[in-house]
Amino acid sequence: MNGPHWLFTYEGLELGREGLREALCTLGNGYFATRGAAPESEADETHYPGTYLAGGYNRLKTDLAGRVVENEDLVNMPNWLPLTFRLEGGDWFNAQAVRLLEYRQVLDLARGLLLRTVRFEDKRGRRTRVEQRRFVHMRDKHLAGQELVLVPENWSGRVHVRSALDGRVVNGGVPRYRQLNCKHLRTLVTEEVDAETLLLEVETVQSRLEVAEAARTRLFVDGQPAKAQRGLAVEEGYLAHEFTLELREGQRLAVEKVVALYSSRDLALSEAAMEARHAVEHAPARFDELVETHVRAWSHLWRRSDLDLALDEPDHIHTTLRLHIFHLLQTVSPHTIDQDVGVPARGWHGEAYRGHIFWDELFIFPFLNLRLPALTRALLRYRHRRLRRAREAAREAGFRGALFPWQSGSDGREESQRVHLNPRSGRWVPDVTWLQRHINAAIAYNVWQYYQATADTEFLYFYGAEMLLELARFWASMARWNSELRRYEILGVMGPDEYHTGYPDRPEPGLDNNSYTNLMAVWVLCKGLEVLELLPGERRDELLETLGLGPEELAHWEDVSRKMRLVFHEDGVLSQFEGYEQLEEFDWESYRARYSDIQRLDRILEAEGDSPNRYKLSKQADVLMLLYLFSAEELEQLFERLGYPFDHEMIPRTVDYYLQRASHGSTLSGVVHSWVLARSDRPRSWKLFTEALRSDISDVQGGTTPEGIHLGAMAGTVDLMQRAYTGIEVRGDVLHFNPNLPEGLTRLKFLLRYRKHMVEVEITQDKLLLKSRWPSPAPLEFALRGERHQLKCCETREFPIQKPPVSPGPELHGAGP
Secondary structure, three states, rough: OOHHHEEEEEEEEOHHHHHHHHHHEEEOOOOEEEEOOOOOOOOOOOOOOOEEEEEEEEEEEEEEEEEEEEEEEEEEEEEEOOOOEEOOOOOOOOOOOOEEEEEEEEEEEEEEEEEEEEEEOOOOOOOOEEEEEEEEOOOOOOOEEEEEEEEEEOOOEEEEEEEEHHHHOOOOOHHHHHOOOOOOOOEEEEEEOOOEEEEEEEEEEEOEEEEEEEEEEEEEEEOEEEEEEEEEEEEEEEEEEEEEEEEOOOOOOOEEEEEEEEOOOOOOOOHHHHHHHHHHOOOOHHHHHHHHHHHHHHHHHHEEEEEEEEEEOOOHHHHHHHHHHHHHHHHOOOOHHOOEEEEEEEEOOOOOHOOEEOOHHHHHHHHHHHOHHHHHHHHHHHHOOOOOHHHHHHHHHHOOOOOOOOOOOOOOOOOOOOOEEOOOOEEEEEEOHHHOHHHHHHHHHHHHHHHHHHHOHHHHHHHHHHHHHHHHHHHHOOOOEOOOOEEEEOOOOOOOOOOOOOOOOOOOOOOOHHHHHHHHHHHHHHHHHHHHHHHHHHHHHHHHHHHOOOOOHHHHHHHHHHHEEEEOOOOOOOOOOHHHOOOOOOOOHHHHHHOOOOOOOHHHHHHOOOHHHHHHEEEEOOOOHHHHHHOHHHHHHHHHHOOOOOOOOOOHHHHHHHHHHOOOOOOHHHHHHHOOOOOHHHHHHHHHHHHHHHHOOOOOOOOOOHOOOOOOHHHHHHHHHOOOOOOEEEOOOOOEEEEOOOOOOEEEEEOOOOOOOOOOOOOOOOEEEEEOOOOOOOOOOEEOOOOEEEEEEOOOEEEEEOOOOOOHHHHHHOOOO
């Protein structure tokens, strides 16, 4: 795993983009993550060091203009990075205060290392070379480390080194949250363990989460232990070791800092501080030994997870896809399996969205299902553990079953804010995004897709079936019978398109008969009925008895799943919601001329005293989400069940209609739009794919990525390559292939996990090659463009691929492969 496509490189220092670099160069291991801030930096308008523990939340209240607002935040934990130096007679190193001769930062994706090289000249003309390496250990989840190498190029003299742990941090990484209370930590312990080791222990002020960090710092000159004067500096929440030593020109000073982080949430420990001390004491003596085991763990992950591409014109695509996979694996890794955490929308990379869990799992789980399904299982258990809370929420809202929150944190209550700050207008405005009930369809979809990919009957038996049944029960209870139309309706919700929160002439929030929500509800009810047929008799009877599900309620599910209302425009286009067609057309040209960026039209219009509720526009067209999740064949079956005609020409008309009215205000929008065009308009799909691929690298939303990456969009681009262009589907106990690579992509190769099979997949413009990599008692059942085949144990099979004709039809225009 060598070569340029494994290195994500920045040349030069760009102060205005340091926040973006720090987010994209975050290192993590699924247990904790640390942003890619320079070790000498402090939180200011340029830099934001941040360390986040997976699931490390705390709740605070703020009096905001006479209104008490309560928020649960992902806590910025003590900063273990501080490691800096100063030359005799000079100031502590600051890259902005010296003449830079060379400045390079490299994220080594293959090895999981952050590298920095700096050559500088100070005011006295002293030239110095600095090399730094950093890791967050992928094998031992509690360990991290960094190395500082300093070489005098034209001078000899005294050098001062400082290595610290800083618990004085607050949550200040998102400017619009800074009016809210942000001090989450209180100091418990600051202790010098020995001449090399420091210990800092803190506690969150509300959740009483204890977090301990121990840091061991060792100095070497030309590979030998250095003789240095040592000192200790201690303040409230902060302590540092300071070292002073003499260096001659050309000598190599290596400072190795190894850190252990433990919390009271950990398993198999007595006390966090005790474990942290023990871990650094027994860590390998030298930095390189830790790097070796860390790199080996990453190599094992990459073997399962890489996408190997061949492109006609090499560019950023390969590197960026690997960057996206890298951040997926840093957010959820094998270390996630033993933790009670979900997968946050912005990773563990910053404080945006307060580290909450949304519906982005819908875009993330497909990658995991076909690579590391044990991670999906663990993340679905996060939802199952919060089923009690979801049942309570449903009852409180007047429904049955389980109502999961739009935003979830520590305990599964609704964490969505009730007001949010529009940074463009400076006003706090009502936030009703908690009306996005479709999260309850996403969770059901994720349960079912995991089961289809793995055939994990034990998961379905103990956890999945119960969730599916309670979610089906919720949707059945939410549906209201319209006696005039003789159809069921779902009223007062928001769809994935968050621009529309209600009707212009109606004071209460919410929309009626959102097509995405209604059709997903039907699908969930169908799967709820189907799962009862899959369960062994005794488990089915147990669940029916435990949940109080009787024949009358199940008959109601059947009725709702056949009589749900869908709303169409006059030309047959599926309407985003009831009344959408009557809204005003939006003046796109005028707003594009007035504003350089109109992705966040909701903020622009609110600042003007207007509202998106008046217009035919969308942040992300949620009708198209149906085409993202289902093939044309599956949609046809759902329409037939509901008694609606299904015209295949409706799909391209619907796609064209909504593509013309989307601002792409969500980073997920480009992913979905690229997917639905993957077969009908490959050049346009590829263009949208490459734009989505760069959304975080370019920070297309203007300042959001520095607050945390967009993990769903990253996963979505990977999934476009993994499933959309390969035509992979898992349904009906068969693995389906329908390849259609974009022009310019000449080869795609990867490993795929499906049930008890590991398969090497290689696709070119004219062939599909499958190679069985695991011994299995039964052959793999798969289909190529609908034709069934088998792949026996350790067998290799090759099939020619003929390009499909470019003509309307379900294969051409269906969103699913």
